[in-house]
Amino acid sequence: MQFPSRRKRLINNAQEEMYGQPIQFYGQPPIENISLSEFETFAVERLKLLKTIENLGVSYVKQSEHYARKLESEFKNLHFPYREVDDRKVQTGPSEFEKRRKDHISHFILRLAYCQTEDLRRWFIQQEVDLFRFRFNELGSKQKLEFLHRNNLQYDTINVEEKKTLLDKLVSSSYAVSGITVEEQDFYKVPFQDALDLVRTRKVYLKAGYVYIPHQDIITIVINDFRTRLSKALALTARSLPIVHSDERLQPLLNHLSHAYVGQDYSIQKNVGKISLEQIDSLSGKSFPLCMKQLHQSLRENHHLRHGGRMQYGLFLKGIGLSLEQALQFWRSEFIRGKVDADKFDKQYAYSIRHMFGKEGRRADYTPYSCMKVILSNMPSQGDYHGCPFRHSDPELLKQKLQVYKVSPSGINQILELVKGMHYQLACQKYFELTHNVEDANFSLNHPNQYFVESQRLLSGGVREPKREPETPHKTKAPSAAVEVPEVIEDLDSFFQDA
């Protein structure tokens, strides 16, 4: 019988239509059923990809060779599509089709998580635009044309007559356009509103509201189009969020994604009891990140910390290896020096410390906050000392603080530049490099406890680990998809409980 095979072919054709190229505008949301675990996995892996793009984008010149190589290896590791593949080559691992499907679905899931606030939207758009730009540039010229036509960018080309008439003007409008360019390449007539960067810098010929762009420059237009579409889509998505959030399976996951930290969570205490309370003061000077240093100092000075500060600092201390008994002693002795007497402490504060260690209530073992969590949640207000100093401190105050900690003026400037660009974790990493007197931290900072561990390792003259790709969870295990995923899902579980 012919019917089944024909039907199968039809379905394949439809799928090929949708995933015909390794890159897309994400105009159509996916309409299939997927399992909850696929939902989680896809989302988390795309998030890792976007974070890599962010980190690489700050550390290297975009489109440079270094950038390209590092990004390509990340694509391969996480199984995302990035260029046309030769069908004849034998594929190991997921097929190109499966990669493109994952690309499609994961993008839409992250839209749900990142549409909620202006900050999140801005971040998401920036990384997706960079991702798009990279993949578009990887396309061959024929494929670029194909992409434009598939996506209804009906920018008209001008005919030979018009090209002849405009030859002089076209050549004198752009350094990159020569007489040969005009002859050989197609020129597109594009409304000036779609090519603002070229108009602003006067790098293009403009007539009656249209710019005349050679085929080689069409990328700028396409990128802007992508950015605009995504921006509008996110605004629309935000409006339909209440419906999505009403699904109990999705809400915790989506909340977690937008605060996501996808690496080691320092919940498994490795060094319990190895640190004595007497060491804390000196450790805070040498190996604490600025946020924790600030909290420790304020605790010592005021003999008190508010709830936000107690949580952030308390969990950090747990992460560096304080035992419950030590923690209780630590907080108690400090609070007693203040306005709290022993009784009050035992009644009011001890409970919450035991809670942190999972000895009360739901007995959930809370995990120390990642940088993302510190930066994004629980904004400090008057009287608070928690948060991330690079994000939450006034730049002038931050500068003064850094001066007190003897950071050089040029170092302070570098840090402030990073802060201005909203790269708070990189600013902290730079702070690490300056205070430990190293050129390169050799790790990608994502967690205050990671800062502590790396600092201690450096100071004790430990063997430097070879530089890892960002977001590799366990330093001891070989990076492979199978191992990473369970680790991350464990992290998600703990966050569900946290909520």
Added chain:
Amino acid sequence: MPVSDYDQASLPDLLPLYYRRLFPFAQYYRWLHYGGVHKNYFQNREFSFTLKDDIYVRYQSFTTQSELEKEMQKMNPYKIDIGAVYSHRPNQHNTVKSGSFQALEKELVFDIDMTDYDDVRSCCSAADICSKCWTLMTIAIRILDRALREDFGFQHLLWVYSGRRGIHCWVCDEAARKLSVTARSAVAEYLSLVKGGEETLKKVILSDPIHPFIKESLLVVERYFTRYALHDQEILSRKETLDKVLALVPEDILLKELQQDFQNEKKPEIRWKLIKDQALKKQATNKKGHHFEKEIMLQYCYPRLDVNVSKGVNHLLKSPFSVHPKTGRISVPIDLKELEKFDPFAVPTISLICEELDRPIPGEVEEKVDDKENEKDATERRKIRDYKRTSLAKYVKYFDQFLDGVARSWKGELLRKSDLQKEF
């Protein structure tokens, strides 16, 4: 009576008269209503008023022409600014959920202020202007008007004298009103050639290839350069100004040679030719900085616009037909067909036109008012004739012509919309 009879202290007496009998409310409403193509376009427009004693009120809005008239006649503003069309009525913005009240559309505007040219004009400085430096505004209008029309495809441009020392341009095309902040700033950057402040000596730097826009602008500048720069501003004749010009010439040009030549040659045209010859020589060698004669012309003549004014969708700009409190002059639209003849000192002041109101026009017959019914019509008619008695007439007439042009564009829109609704 001479026009210079204006005294700022008499504003409280003149303004009520101006707003009651002279201000062209009908035309004003016709403009900002834009044919009613978009619902609530006029109602959601922000106006701001500066009242007596420098009291400034924002977020004024009106539902009808008559409401606008009544309010203005009640408040007698010293200054009127026009802002954006918002998502809600500006005078109700406090009742709107925060974040929802947004500026949606506004004309694309440009503001050219003579003080921005202080480093290149020697006849006046600061708030002063004279007929010599006014040429700079003429040049600015010619260059920008051409570019906005031919390069950007805009058609409905209203150029307005600010009342003291500058000009404004209101681009009223629908496409212009819908431009985003990014787009407006891109347009303004495209039109900007003079960059740098006090610290920068050389404010214009050209590199190959010379963009067609720059070529066109240079054509305009060249038409005025001899009369304006060489004769009126005497940039090559007086020592201080000559030194400033020579500071813009690249170092490897034999300055000594030029200075020697200038000892023998005092005529500015010849001196300029000598400079141009040096430039030609340099262009032949194709080394850097070989467009310096063009750069000099542009630095002295090219329009200097404030990008920040053009960028913001919600930016407030002085309204046409507003009075300038310091000079008393009305912000009148400029007819480009008469641009060369435009004299800012001949622009009517509020005191002049108020005085002209009561002057009888020879041959005019006083209309008799028969009964109450006709009285209202007569008042209207008298009001319409009122501004016609004054020097304001020709400016309102020009404004009407401008509005006819704009109307043709939204009439097309209305037709299209009614076609879609299948109305007959």
